[in-house]
Amino acid sequence: MAAALFYIFAAITLVGAIGVVMAKHIVHAAVQLLVALLGMAGLYFLLDAEFLAAAQLVIYVGGTLVLIIFGVMLTSHLGTRLMRVGPGETAIAVLTGLGLLAAIVTAIIHTRFPTPPPSVEPDVTRRLGVSLLGDYLVPFEIASVLMLAVMIGAAYLARRRPKDAA
Amino acid sequence: MTVGLPHYLVLAAMLFAAGIITVLTRRHAIGILMGIELMLNAANLNLVAFNRFSAVGKLDGQVFALFVIVIAAAEAAVALAIFLNFYNNFATVDVDQGNELKG
Amino acid sequence: MSLLLATLDRPAPVLQILLGRDPALWVTLAWDVMLVMGVFLGLVSVIGFIAIWGERKVAGRIQHRHGPNRVGPVGLLQSLADGIKLASKEDLLPGRADAVLFYIAPYLAFAPVFTAFLALPFGPDFVFDRTLSVSLLWVLAILGVEVIGVILAGWSSNNKWSIYGAMREACQLISYEIPLGLSMLVVVLAVGTLDLLKLSEMQSHGLQHWLVFRQPFTAAAALVFFIASLASNKRAPFDLPESDSELVAGYHTEYSGLRFSLFYLAEYNAMFVMSGVMAVLFLGSWADPFGLIAHGYAKAIAGGQRWTPLLWNVAAAGVFTFKCAVLMFIQMWVRWTLPRPRIDQVLHACVKVMVPASLALLLGSAVWELVVAHGSMTERITQTVLAAAGVALVVATLVLIISAFIQGRQNQQRLGGPWPAGGA
Numbered sequence: 001m002a003a004a005l006f007y008i009f010a011a012i013t014l015v016g017a018i019g020v021v022m023a024k025h026i027v028h029a030a031v032q033l034l035v036a037l038l039g040m041a042g043l044y045f046l047l048d049a050e051f052l053a054a055a056q057l058v059i060y061v062g063g064t065l066v067l068i069i070f071g072v073m074l075t076s077h078l079g080t081r082l083m084r085v086g087p088g089e090t091a092i093a094v095l096t097g098l099g100l101l102a103a104i105v106t107a108i109i110h111t112r113f114p115t116p117p118p119s120v121e122p123d124v125t126r127r128l129g130v131s132l133l134g135d136y137l138v139p140f141e142i143a144s145v146l147m148l149a150v151m152i153g154a155a156y157l158a159r160r161r162p163k164d165a166a
Numbered sequence: 167m168t169v170g171l172p173h174y175l176v177l178a179a180m181l182f183a184a185g186i187i188t189v190l191t192r193r194h195a196i197g198i199l200m201g202i203e204l205m206l207n208a209a210n211l212n213l214v215a216f217n218r219f220s221a222v223g224k225l226d227g228q229v230f231a232l233f234v235i236v237i238a239a240a241e242a243a244v245a246l247a248i249f250l251n252f253y254n255n256f257a258t259v260d261v262d263q264g265n266e267l268k269g
Numbered sequence: 270m271s272l273l274l275a276t277l278d279r280p281a282p283v284l285q286i287l288l289g290r291d292p293a294l295w296v297t298l299a300w301d302v303m304l305v306m307g308v309f310l311g312l313v314s315v316i317g318f319i320a321i322w323g324e325r326k327v328a329g330r331i332q333h334r335h336g337p338n339r340v341g342p343v344g345l346l347q348s349l350a351d352g353i354k355l356a357s358k359e360d361l362l363p364g365r366a367d368a369v370l371f372y373i374a375p376y377l378a379f380a381p382v383f384t385a386f387l388a389l390p391f392g393p394d395f396v397f398d399r400t401l402s403v404s405l406l407w408v409l410a411i412l413g414v415e416v417i418g419v420i421l422a423g424w425s426s427n428n429k430w431s432i433y434g435a436m437r438e439a440c441q442l443i444s445y446e447i448p449l450g451l452s453m454l455v456v457v458l459a460v461g462t463l464d465l466l467k468l469s470e471m472q473s474h475g476l477q478h479w480l481v482f483r484q485p486f487t488a489a490a491a492l493v494f495f496i497a498s499l500a501s502n503k504r505a506p507f508d509l510p511e512s513d514s515e516l517v518a519g520y521h522t523e524y525s526g527l528r529f530s531l532f533y534l535a536e537y538n539a540m541f542v543m544s545g546v547m548a549v550l551f552l553g554s555w556a557d558p559f560g561l562i563a564h565g566y567a568k569a570i571a572g573g574q575r576w577t578p579l580l581w582n583v584a585a586a587g588v589f590t591f592k593c594a595v596l597m598f599i600q601m602w603v604r605w606t607l608p609r610p611r612i613d614q615v616l617h618a619c620v621k622v623m624v625p626a627s628l629a630l631l632l633g634s635a636v637w638e639l640v641v642a643h644g645s646m647t648e649r650i651t652q653t654v655l656a657a658a659g660v661a662l663v664v665a666t667l668v669l670i671i672s673a674f675i676q677g678r679q680n681q682q683r684l685g686g687p688w689p690a691g692g693a
Binding site: 056058123 | 367369370401403407425440443450463
């Protein structure tokens, strides 16, 4: 059962990822990204990371992806021409990607991994919260400062300029 | 055959390759951003899988993944603000057109 | 064995009651499939039908007319008649629309709402997934997917009104998710769980345990949550994505037939889910005000009876549905009473009023739990001092921001333009 679920979610994720690569239109790519992200959330559930799965959905799907689609809608419309690099560069890119994939897979095959622990770890969410505000307090605070900086920076960058008003 | 760590790692590698190819083949700025999101997700999958399979009783991988998700969201917000500015100045989001400082 | 598999393998409590023993795996799976296919789809359509009828009836009464009253008793079957009419209509595709996205968008908007029902606790045992420990976050997450369906519907129609609707949906939803999440967090902070089942059990022993009465801050958070849930369901006065007096019908202008009705089902079921979450978070979930159900259920379980727990569950589901119905009635009442603001006013209200208010509530709730909650005296004093320092810091920052804001406004008035000179 675990194997079947893994292959289903992995297939969903891969279909989405390949869709992002191949999609003709940028909004189609965004939808494929949604598929990939949903598959990833399923994989997180399989890996006992329930909180992470839900957070993935809230932040990526509900936040980042909506932002991306919003950005696409602001900057393009139906029938915008395809923005891709030429065939030669595409070939180089695909070769790079596949070469990297081959290298990583070879490395994985030749590595001996520890056998997985069979246990289900209880109360993951609570422990996650404790470690966020315990061991990882400083990174947590830095991340919040970063968010503040991002908020101000984004508002500054996207503000209306005097010349736009005129 | 049971699904173990290598399965997840191979899947993550595939995602990462897809992300790289997206970044390299697209000229649409937002498409490139999507490729980066794919790569970050691949890294996250690695972190969570390693956490599940080889760090008994610890949650460090999940905490890292959480940070990655949060910072990816922040990055997307700034990137989109930059793209909107870019679009205001060049009337396109084709990254090859942003070469005004070219000598 | 992962938690997800534990979910699949667990014996459903209701099933246990029915069979009197632990069921086989395939029985459990078949039961789950039946629940999803039969009960949930049935529930979703019945809720949709009754809510749409109710909305038209409420609108009629508020506007001093009768509302639907021809089909069936008091017009109850009106929705069914409309449904049949919609089903028999042609499924139109606008000429230059993006066909694939246009066709999948309604499902993308509908399916998440349907999925959110998995986490709603209708009774002590009447919940699909008992092991999901983050069910509150799950509902919030899965309703976020619905937004994408709506945005894609608007974008793929290739119609200016639809795109306006979609853009409004995007910015409204992104903004109002923050006060929504923060007001949930006020409660989560107070009780320390994200599990809707645990939240329900916690409040089941009478009115004084309901979380809305736990702190003044949770009561205020209930108000914030209600307003934000109106916005996240695109309900008036936040119905800008489809504002029918300006944008024809907003994001679903181009939809006809069954696809159009899917948007309606999604909207009314999202209302139900949000009302359900509000009932669980603040209003005692499936519990009656006197704790009778929880008491009776506990006694029946302890007595080892076979059918009585099921009856108590049904009663609990009745109470839960009643609470949702009341909350939905309030949403309708608001819709037919208040005028619709402009989009900039909506965003202004969110960013400058709701977000600071919910942050203040979160802070207040934290301090309240520290001061009122148990703990040794020294610990309490240290924490109170620290908390006071934190509050002072935040207040100081707020004062700073407000004074900067006022300064900016004075500059603006002095210079007569929207921007200070040279202030790029």
